[in-house]
Amino acid sequence: MSVIMKHKAPPPVADINVTPMVDVMLVMLIIFMVITPMLTKGVSVEMVKTKNPIAMQAADKTDAIILAVSREGRSYLGNDQVPADQLPQKVKDLLAGRADKMVFLRADARARYEKVVDVVDNLRAAGVDQLGLLTEAIPQDRPGAPPPTAGAPPKGQ
Secondary structure, three states, X not given: OOOOOOOOOOOOOOOOOOHHHHHHHHHHHHHHHHHHXXXXXXXXXXXXEEOOOOOOHHHXXXXXXXXXXXXXXXXXXXXXEOOXXXXXXXXXXXXXXXXXXXXXXXXXXXXXXXXXXXXXXXXXXXOOOEEEXXXXXXXXXXXXXXXXXXXOOOOOO
């Protein structure tokens, strides 16, 4: 006669298995890392770096009007190159029916000042009330780090 042994089921596991969640989060992180560079509006320019930038959240809105001036002095409205003489009419068309007449300007740090001033003049001719100059923040040094020296030893040494 054979004896049948009953196996007891293992006790329920009360721990949360986070491995599937970590897998999903890593996939989402990779997707966002790939997509984020494609979300920039307009033409890519190397903007001027400033020490005390002012955050302009309105520039991140989907309906924000952003003009760019490239290093070569070409002006772009979104992704489309627009000659400087056609800027006032195109901007007027975009501003028609809008309460805020705010336009943002992204100028390349190496663009000729003359070209940037031409764009600003054309924007003023189009009836732009407010002009936001977009810049990048200079990365701050580590807190508590000694200031950089100019290379010469202090006097008296």
